[in-house]
Amino acid sequence: MNAWKCVCSQVASYAPFTLFPTRVPSTVFTQALTVQTHFNRLVDRVSQNPSFLEESLASTIKVDDFTARLFNIYKQVQKEGRAQEIVLGLNRSDYMLDQNPDGGTSLKQIEINTIAASFGGLASQTPDVHRHILKVANLLEEQNQILDNNPAAGLARGLAKAWELYGTESAVVMFLVEDLQRNIYDHRYIENELWKKNVPVIRRRFVDVSRTGHLDQRRRLFVDGKEIAIVYFRNGYMPQNYTSEQSWDARLMMERSLAVKCPDISTHLAGTKKVQQELARAGVLERFFPDEPETVAQIRATFAGLYTLDMGEEGDKTVAMALANPDQYVLKPQREGGGNNIYGQEICKVLEKVKNSSERTAYILMDKIQPVPSQNYLVQPGAPVKLNDCLSELGVFGAYVRKGKEMVLNECVGHLLRTKSSEHADGGVAAGVAVLDNPLLF
Ligand code: ADP
Numbered sequence: 001m002n003a004w005k006c007v008c009s010q011v012a013s014y015a016p017f018t019l020f021p022t023r024v025p026s027t028v029f030t031q032a033l034t035v036q037t038h039f040n041r042l043v044d045r046v047s048q049n050p051s052f053l054e055e056s057l058a059s060t061i062k063v064d065d066f067t068a069r070l071f072n073i074y075k076q077v078q079k080e081g082r083a084q085e086i087v088l089g090l091n092r093s094d095y096m097l098d099q100n101p102d103g104g105t106s107l108k109q110i111e112i113n114t115i116a117a118s119f120g121g122l123a124s125q126t127p128d129v130h131r132h133i134l135k136v137a138n139l140l141e142e143q144n145q146i147l148d149n150n151p152a153a154g155l156a157r158g159l160a161k162a163w164e165l166y167g168t169e170s171a172v173v174m175f176l177v178e179d180l181q182r183n184i185y186d187h188r189y190i191e192n193e194l195w196k197k198n199v200p201v202i203r204r205r206f207v208d209v210s211r212t213g214h215l216d217q218r219r220r221l222f223v224d225g226k227e228i229a230i231v232y233f234r235n236g237y238m239p240q241n242y243t244s245e246q247s248w249d250a251r252l253m254m255e256r257s258l259a260v261k262c263p264d265i266s267t268h269l270a271g272t273k274k275v276q277q278e279l280a281r282a283g284v285l286e287r288f289f290p291d292e293p294e295t296v297a298q299i300r301a302t303f304a305g306l307y308t309l310d311m312g313e314e315g316d317k318t319v320a321m322a323l324a325n326p327d328q329y330v331l332k333p334q335r336e337g338g339g340n341n342i343y344g345q346e347i348c349k350v351l352e353k354v355k356n357s358s359e360r361t362a363y364i365l366m367d368k369i370q371p372v373p374s375q376n377y378l379v380q381p382g383a384p385v386k387l388n389d390c391l392s393e394l395g396v397f398g399a400y401v402r403k404g405k406e407m408v409l410n411e412c413v414g415h416l417l418r419t420k421s422s423e424h425a426d427g428g429v430a431a432g433v434a435v436l437d438n439p440l441l442f
């Protein structure tokens with residue numbers, strides 16, 4: 001069970017998992033995999049559209065300091081001009097299965113993570129865990145149905161392709177990591193895939209970049225004397241990650257540099273919840289795919305209801321709707337990492353406070369997805385194992401590399417199933433709520 005270890009402080013422990021896999025309809029599973037390359041292209045196109053990003057985020061950045069600081073870096077890079085034409089996107093689009101009135105289920109996107117999307121490494125190991133359990137339990141038919149899954153290899157393929165295009169053999173891939181990295185083994189599976197391809201990897205924190213990093217005249221980035229081909233952000237997605245002004249300076253230096261950023265600042269912003277809500281407006285997807293009605297239809301089919309809280313009549317309507325039926329919605333700030341959303345009566349409390357001020361534009365409102373619960377045992381370090389009513393969230397990993405105008409790689413590289421007790425409205429594996437799982441297709 002080495003594969004499961006994750007490090008907290010000095011203690012290595014296993015990552016939590018469900019005892020059994022969870023049944024997922026094969027039609028919606030295939031739908032999620034099929035739409036992924038379209039989402040890759042959508043994120044990429046949004047990231048290249050300054051007027052769309054600017055208009056979408058205009059109200060948010062007036063009231064949300066974190067998004068405003070990211071946006072400020074974006075503007076600085078725009079003004080100076082991009083140093084690098086190679087773009088690497090590694091994202092994870094997350095879904096839940098909503099219950100239809102006719103008893104079926106439909107795939108609804110929760111969000112798309114364009115920065116530090118995690119668990120591609122550990123998800124590459126979970127199939128063998130469930131195969132083993134099912135074999136021991138003599139459930140041999142089910143055992144054979146556990147799908148192969150190797151997002152670590154696919155994510156590494158994207159990184160390796162971008163490294164190769166960067167074109168300097170001595171340059172390294174730098175994983176930008178947290179000071180205390182709990183989920184380190186998740187990174188290691190990707191890192192090991194890179195070493196197998198003879199792509200050198202280093203791991204550094206913001207503070208290391210501040211202390212030892214610099215740009216040369218061509219804006220090549222050097223950290224600890226090593227030229228950096230790719231900065232792979234596994235940190236930097238939430239305000240707490242920026243512990244000082246030096247962290248922000250380091251982010252700006254990396255964004256200005258010739259290194260390929262995964263993601264670059266524009267792709268980071270393309271993954272905000274505000275952008276997600278703006279993309280769901282009528283006619284917007286058509287602007288990004290003017291000649292591809294089928295692509296538009298496939299993407300839109302996964303959208304849940306998303307509503308603006310911008311000042312004005314439309315936003316006022318959203319407030320009234322949420323106050324009238326809070327249990328049908330989720331109120332979301334521009335944050336990542338789980339545990340930030342607002343549900344039920346809390347929605348009323350928050351909206352009553354901010355409904356008449358521009359503060360409300362820090363949030364978006366979303367229809368609450370209501371999946372059918374399933375039963376499972378959650379195996380978590382230090383917790384008793386008991387049968388729970390559970391909800392699952394399916395993630396799909398995407399990887400793409402673009403050089404200038406040419407898409408060099410665009411792939412769906414694997415999946416992730418996370419399951420949690422239905423008593424928790426929010427929170428992922430890293431937040432200590434959800435656990436790793438595998439789909440059992442039917
Ligand atoms: P984060 O970026 O913090 O992961 P998410 O949008 O993924 O933010 O929300 C966190 C969690 O909240 C999700 O993993 C899911 O469990 C729950 N959640 C988010 N949106 C919805 C929704 N529309 N309906 C039901 N649950 C949701």
Ligand code: MG
Nearest residue numbers: 111113336337
């Ligand atoms: Mg997220």
Ligand code: MG
Nearest residue numbers: 094111338428
């Ligand atoms: Mg999420």
